Amino acid sequence: MSQHETTPQKMQVGFLRSCIDKRFVEVTRAYVEQVIGLEADAYYHEAVAGGALGFPPPLNGADYVYHQAFVKEKFDLVCMVWQVHYDDCGGLPPEQNDPRYNNNKIFADFFDVFLSKDPLISFQLRYPLVQRHIFLIARLDDHGEPFVEVAPFD
Ligand SMILES: [Zn+2]
Numbered sequence: 001m002s003q004h005e006t007t008p009q010k011m012q013v014g015f016l017r018s019c020i021d022k023r024f025v026e027v028t029r030a031y032v033e034q035v036i037g038l039e040a041d042a043y044y045h046e047a048v049a050g051g052a053l054g055f056p057p058p059l060n061g062a063d064y065v066y067h068q069a070f071v072k073e074k075f076d077l078v079c080m081v082w083q084v085h086y087d088d089c090g091g092l093p094p095e096q097n098d099p100r101y102n103n104n105k106i107f108a109d110f111f112d113v114f115l116s117k118d119p120l121i122s123f124q125l126r127y128p129l130v131q132r133h134i135f136l137i138a139r140l141d142d143h144g145e146p147f148v149e150v151a152p153f154d
Contacts (some may be wrong), residue, residue: 014043018047019051049091085138
C-alpha cells in the first residue's frame with residue numbers, strides 16, 4: 001500500500017422533488033441553493049405534480065439517483081429534499097384540494113409521510129442511507145409572494 005494512495009473524493013450531490021407549480025419552483029431552488037447550500041449544478045431536481053405528495057412515474061428520479069449513489073457509487077447523495085406547497089396544488093387529488101381545508105390537509109398528509117413507518121410511504125425508510133431528509137413547504141405570504149420554510153414537524 002502506497003503512503004500516497006488516497007481515495008478519490010466522490011462528488012457530493014443532493015436531490016429535490018418539488019411540485020411543478022411554477023409559482024414555487026424558483027423560491028424552492030433558491031432555498032436549496034442558499035439555505036441548504038447545494039450548488040445549482042450539484043442536485044437533481046425532479047418536478048412532479050403534487051411534489052412530495054404527488055405520484056411520480058414508476059421509474060422515478062429519486063429511485064434512480066439513490067441507485068446511482070448507493071449501488072453504482074457514482075457520487076455521494078448527501079441530502080434529499082421533499083417539497084409540497086400550499087395555496088391550491090393542482091397536482092393533488094380533488095378531495096385534498098377543497099379550499100376549506102386545503103392547506104391543513106396538505107400539512108396533515110405531509111406530516112403522515114414524515115411519520116410513516118411504511119417503507120413504501122416514508123422517504124427516510126425508502127432511502128435510508130441518505131444522511132439528511134429535508135421537508136419543505138412553499139406558500140404565499142400575506143402579499144402573495146412565494147416563500148419556502150422547513151416543515152414544522154418537531
Ligand atoms: Zn402543486
